[in-house]
Structure formats: structure tokens, C-alpha cells
Amino acid sequence: MDLGILTYDETEWATTHTGNKVNKKHGITGTQNIIIAGKSIIEKSVSIRGGLAAVRIGKNCILKSGCHIRPCFKYFNKKPTQCNTIIGDYVFMEEGCIVNASQIYSFVHLGARCILGNGCVIRECSRVLPGSVIPPDTIFPPFSTIGGSPARVIGNEPLCTENLMIEACTMYYENFVPKNSHKPSLT
Amino acid sequence: MSALLQSFRVKYECSCGKFRNLSDLHFCRQCFKIKCEECACVEIDMLYCARCLEASTVPEARLKKNQCFNCVECPMCMNILSGRTENDKFFLICQACSWQTREAGIEDRDSAKKWPVYENEITNEMNDVMNHMKKLEMIQNAPKDSKNRKISKGWSAHHLPNKFGLQSMVEKKRQMMFPDLTPLSVHEPEEPLSLEEELENRYKSKNLRTADQIIRQPLASSDQPLFPVRVPLQGRTSIRCDECERTLVKRDYGVVAYKFKISAFAREYVPDIRISRPVQFENDKTSHVLLTITNLSSSPIQLKISPQEKSRDDLVECSTPPVNISIPCSIDTDTAGVPAEKSDVIVFRQHNRIGLNFDFIPNQSNEHFLALSLEYTQNGSFGLLADKSQNTEEASSKVLKANVIVQLHN
Numbered sequence: 001m002d003l004g005i006l007t008y009d010e011t012e013w014a015t016t017h018t019g020n021k022v023n024k025k026h027g028i029t030g031t032q033n034i035i036i037a038g039k040s041i042i043e044k045s046v047s048i049r050g051g052l053a054a055v056r057i058g059k060n061c062i063l064k065s066g067c068h069i070r071p072c073f074k075y076f077n078k079k080p081t082q083c084n085t086i087i088g089d090y091v092f093m094e095e096g097c098i099v100n101a102s103q104i105y106s107f108v109h110l111g112a113r114c115i116l117g118n119g120c121v122i123r124e125c126s127r128v129l130p131g132s133v134i135p136p137d138t139i140f141p142p143f144s145t146i147g148g149s150p151a152r153v154i155g156n157e158p159l160c161t162e163n164l165m166i167e168a169c170t171m172y173y174e175n176f177v178p179k180n181s182h183k184p185s186l187t
Numbered sequence: 188m189s190a191l192l193q194s195f196r197v198k199y200e201c202s203c204g205k206f207r208n209l210s211d212l213h214f215c216r217q218c219f220k221i222k223c224e225e226c227a228c229v230e231i232d233m234l235y236c237a238r239c240l241e242a243s244t245v246p247e248a249r250l251k252k253n254q255c256f257n258c259v260e261c262p263m264c265m266n267i268l269s270g271r272t273e274n275d276k277f278f279l280i281c282q283a284c285s286w287q288t289r290e291a292g293i294e295d296r297d298s299a300k301k302w303p304v305y306e307n308e309i310t311n312e313m314n315d316v317m318n319h320m321k322k323l324e325m326i327q328n329a330p331k332d333s334k335n336r337k338i339s340k341g342w343s344a345h346h347l348p349n350k351f352g353l354q355s356m357v358e359k360k361r362q363m364m365f366p367d368l369t370p371l372s373v374h375e376p377e378e379p380l381s382l383e384e385e386l387e388n389r390y391k392s393k394n395l396r397t398a399d400q401i402i403r404q405p406l407a408s409s410d411q412p413l414f415p416v417r418v419p420l421q422g423r424t425s426i427r428c429d430e431c432e433r434t435l436v437k438r439d440y441g442v443v444a445y446k447f448k449i450s451a452f453a454r455e456y457v458p459d460i461r462i463s464r465p466v467q468f469e470n471d472k473t474s475h476v477l478l479t480i481t482n483l484s485s486s487p488i489q490l491k492i493s494p495q496e497k498s499r500d501d502l503v504e505c506s507t508p509p510v511n512i513s514i515p516c517s518i519d520t521d522t523a524g525v526p527a528e529k530s531d532v533i534v535f536r537q538h539n540r541i542g543l544n545f546d547f548i549p550n551q552s553n554e555h556f557l558a559l560s561l562e563y564t565q566n567g568s569f570g571l572l573a574d575k576s577q578n579t580e581e582a583s584s585k586v587l588k589a590n591v592i593v594q595l596h597n
Contacts, residue, residue: 001193001461001462001464001465002464002479003192004464092191111190117282123240123443123445124443124445135267135281135283136282137269137282138238138266138267140237141235141237141240141421141442142443142445143445144237150264150265150283150284152265158208158210158211159436159447159450159452160210160452161210162446163454163483164192164194164210167192168191168192
């Protein structure tokens with residue numbers, strides 16, 4: 001199914017010169033530590049804890065409402081140290097995800113309300129099923145379907161996931177338009 | 188991503204007759220056939236541990252019994268165990284269920300590797316029997332081997348004086364061909380527990396175990412504690428066409444590689460059909476479905492879409508006549524989104540996408556499927572990719588066919 005056109009109220013949203021669209025009712029702190037590459041959509045009540053450590057988000061990422069991104073911490077010499085969180089390009093996060101991961105690679109789809117434990121790593125082209133809980137310090141290989149609590153690899157994603165994710169994320173961004181604009185609706 | 192685009196609603200027929208998602212299919216450029224993983228040859232490309240992403244060679248994997256020696260999983264919840272230190276000694280803890288190696292009665296160790304596992308009690312006996320059988324095989328094959336050797340019958344090393352140590356060499360070789368056999372003691376089978384007794388034992392033990400836990404450690408009896416489980420190695424696969432044996436999909440070198448050396452995904456050769464908007468059903472009245480067709484290949488496609496006749500109860504009856512269209516390839520992206528020529532069927536053209544409107548009458552049941560058959564030709568680069576022995580022109584004008592079933596209901 002094609003993704004339909006989504007309209008938004010321009011007064012509630014801010015657009016940066018790199019094409020990022022951010023809802024003004026966000027919970028982003030420590031903005032000097034956050035880098036968002038461009039063409040990303042950050043919806044209402046998304047919180048990014050940039051005050052703890054640096055957060056880098058790639059291009060064409062979609063963070064739906066209620067997502068919470070918090071840098072992970074690791075113990076060095078018995079003292080916890082906050083580590084940077086890196087999120088790749090074309091990552092789609094559904095509503096209410098709690099991300100405490102150390103790294104999410106490109107073309108990853110996180111289902112609604114999933115919880116990513118401290119310091120976990122998700123490699124490219126993977127999909128996390130809705131409601132799964134990933135325990136801390138786990139690593140998942142590319143092309144894995146992850147699900148369950150505690151989450152495990154329960155299947156494989158199609159090998160052309162990279163193309164599908166690029167298509168879907170680009171389509172979502174292009175169809176996300178202000179209310180008053182006249183995007184030519186073809187249907 | 189297939190979940191977001193709901194690609195499961197459109198199924199393509201593979202050359203083996205099964206209907207699958209387009210993203211799961213491959214296209215053989217030499218046989219001009221759609222192949223799925225079941226009808227193509229799937230080969231193991233590389234063995235690796237899915238927990239630490241470390242590759243291992245085949246002999247190494249065989250030596251390790253196809254298990255990773257560095258990673259261990261929790262016997263309770265199958266999550267990876269992580270090491271902790273206390274007084275310079277290691278123990279393992281599961282971060283999901285808080286199970287510890289101390290609970291299994293394993294003492295803390297000096298190194299975080301090499302945790303005990305249950306071994307089969309008769310492993311040594313089995314090895315002895317295997318060695319014995321190998322010796323027997325050698326004796327059985329000895330006459331055959333000596334026949335194959337080209338030595339004249341008249342000559343024998345036995346006649347040589349043992350001056351240069353030749354005699355002992357020959358004797359050694361002879362012994363290798365006819366090894367000494369020491370008879371093995373007969374294995375005495377033990378009386379196995381009856382099913383009732385075993386179930387009773389299991390019920391009596393304090394910790395009832397799930398079937399998963401028992402299957403993962405079959406050698407642990409019900410009164411023994413469960414030990415950490417070694418992680419089984421996984422195979423990364425490459426796909427080869429079963430007819431022409433050409434590689435369809437091969438990933439780059441490296442466990443974590445996600446790019447491909449060779450890839451022939453069906454969506455890059457076959458027109459991609461998708462439902463554009465949710466379908467509104469009106470009972471016994473003509474309803475409409477808007478399908479978008481995308482050409483993701485590198486050459487323009489001449490396409491003929493014709494609805495199939497109602498052969499099953501769950502199929503809907505489509506009144507739209509067959510449609511002939513040409514779709515430009517994704518490189519020619521000059522055509523901006525415009526409402527198309529005056530036609531009831533073609534709704535819009537945008538770059539390499541075309542929107543088509545199909546009329547159908549819903550059937551009585553709750554399930555509605557629309558069956559379409561596609562006939563398409565591609566020219567340009569597609570023909571050049573064909574086998575050189577074939578005529579290029581013939582290959583480029585070859586009419587390819589595909590059957591599609593579209594699930595109209597949610």
C-alpha cells in the first residue's frame with residue numbers, strides 16, 4: 001500500500017535549512033550535542049537527551065510521537081560513563097519507542113512501543129517487531145527480524161530491505177506536507 | 188519495511204507455482220524466470236556466530252561442533268550471558284532474567300571463557316568404536332588399494348637385504364594397511380526409564396522446565412542443574428538458480444556486510460504493483476481499486492495487464508478490459524506528476540509510476556482477491572544481460588509473464 005499524504009499545521013512545526021521537520025512540542029534537551037543530518041521528521045513529544053552525551057541521527061529518519069532517545073552508559077573502572085548514541089540513515093521509529101541503544105545502523109524499522117536496552121547494537125536492514133524488549137548489551141546481525149521479550153532473532157528480512165526502506169522513508173517525507181500547501185494529489 | 192508498505196497484500200507467482208511477496212523473489216536474467224528461495228539452490232556462504240558476529244571456517248566449525256566457544260546463552264530465557272567480576276574471578280549473569288552461573292552451582296572462574304557443558308557419558312566408548320570401524324574399513328580396502336598400485340608381481344622388497352633400512356619401511360607400510368585389531372568390549376545397554384517414571388521424576392524435581400529448555404540441553408537429567416548453553420553458529424546463504432546454476436544473490440565479504448556483490452531481485456525486473464488507497468466495498472455494486480505500477484528496472488517496460496476470470500470463490504469479478512501501457516524507467520524522471528490522458532483506467536502518470544483504476548464487483552464472502560496476469564517486454568539493457576549465445580534482439584523482445592493476486596480486503 002502506498003503511504004498516503006499527511007498534513008501538518010505549519011504553526012506547530014519548525015523546519016530547518018537542511019530539511020528537518022521538528023514539532024515544537026518536543027522534549028529535546030542539550031541541542032548543542034545533537035546532530036541531525038537532514039530530511040528527518042521528529043514528531044510531537046519526542047525526547048532526545050542530548051544533555052547526557054552526543055546523539056547523531058542520520059538523514060531521512062522518522063521519529064514518531066512519544067519516542068525517547070537516551071544515550072547509553074557503560075562502566076569503565078567501576079564508574080558509569082555516558083556513551084554517544086549513533087542512529088544511521090533511513091531509520092523508521094514507530095510510536096512510543098524507548099531507545100537506550102549504543103548504535104542503530106541504517107535501514108532499521110523499529111515497531112511501536114519497543115524497548116531497546118542499554119548499549120545494544122542493531123545492524124543494518126533489521127526490523128524490531130512491535131512491543132519487543134531488547135535486553136542490554138545484545139548485538140543483532142544484519143537482515144534479522146527481532147521479536148519477543150527478551151528479544152531474539154526470529155526470522156530474516158527480505159534481502160532488498162535497503163531499497164524498500166529508502167523508498168518508504170522518502171515517500172513518507174515527500175507526503176508529509178503543510179496543511180495549506182497544494183501538493184498535487186494525483187488521486 | 189514490508190509491514191509499513193503492506194507488501195504482503197500483493198503476491199506474485201513464482202516459477203514453482205507458489206505465491207509470494209515481490210520482495211522475497213529473485214529473477215534469473217538467463218532463464219527469464221522468477222525464482223523464490225525454495226525453488227532456487229540456497230548455499231551456505233559463511234558460518235558465523237550471531238551473538239559476537241565472528242566468522243569461522245568450516246573445519247574450525249566442525250571442530251567446535253558448530254558452536255561458538257566465546258558466547259554462552261542463558262539456559263532459562265535464551266538471552267546472551269554477560270561476564271561480571273568479583274574478587275578478580277568471573278561469573279556470568281543474564282541481564283534479562285538475572286540468572287547467574289552461581290545458581291547452577293558453578294564456581295567463579297579465572298577466565299570468562301570455557302564454561303562447563305554436559306558431555307555424553309559414552310563419548311569415549313563411541314570414539315573407540317569409530318576408530319575400530321575405521322581400521323576395519325582399511326583392512327577391507329587393502330586388496331583394492333594394492334591392486335591399483337603398479338608394482339610388478341615378481342619383485343618384492345622381502346628379497347632385499349636390510350642394508351638401507353628398506354625392509355623396515357616396507358614393513359611399516361604393510362602394518363599401516365593391516366592394522367592390529369584389538370577386540371572391543373561389548374557395550375552393555377542400561378535399562379531406560381519408562382515414560383511414567385521419567386515424567387514422575389520431572390514432576391518431582393523442584394524446577395519444572397519448559398520444552399525449549401529441555402531441547403536445548405537434552406543431556407541434563409531432571410535432577411541436574413542447567414548449565415550455560417553455547418551459541419550455535421549460523422549460516423549466511425547465497426542463492427543460485429537451479430536451472431542455469433548462475434548466482435542470483437551473493438553478499439559482500441564480511442559477516443556484517445549488507446551490500447551485495449551480485450543481486451537479482453525480482454522487483455528490479457518485474458513491474459511492482461501496489462494498492463494505492465484503502466478499498467471501499469459496496470455490496471453488489473461496482474467498486475474501485477486504485478493500483479500503482481512502478482517500473483524499477485533500468486529500461487522502459489511495455490506492459491499488458493489483464494484481469495483473470497473468476498475461477499475461485501474468493502476471486503472478484505473484474506469488468507475492466509485489458510490495459511496496454513508503457514512505463515518509462517526510473518532514470519527518465521522528467522515526467523512530473525500529471526493527470527493522465529482521458530481514460531477511465533489510467534488515473535495518473537508520475538515518473539516511473541502509473542496509477543490504474545480497476546472496477547470490480549465484490550463477492551459474497553468476506554475475502555476478496557483480484558487476480559491479474561501481466562505480460563511485459565523490456566528492451567535495452569535487459570536484453571544485453573541475456574546469455575550471449577541467445578540472439579540479443581530475441582531476448583529483448585521476449586514476452587515475459589507473471590501472475591499476481593491482490594488482496595483487496597484488510
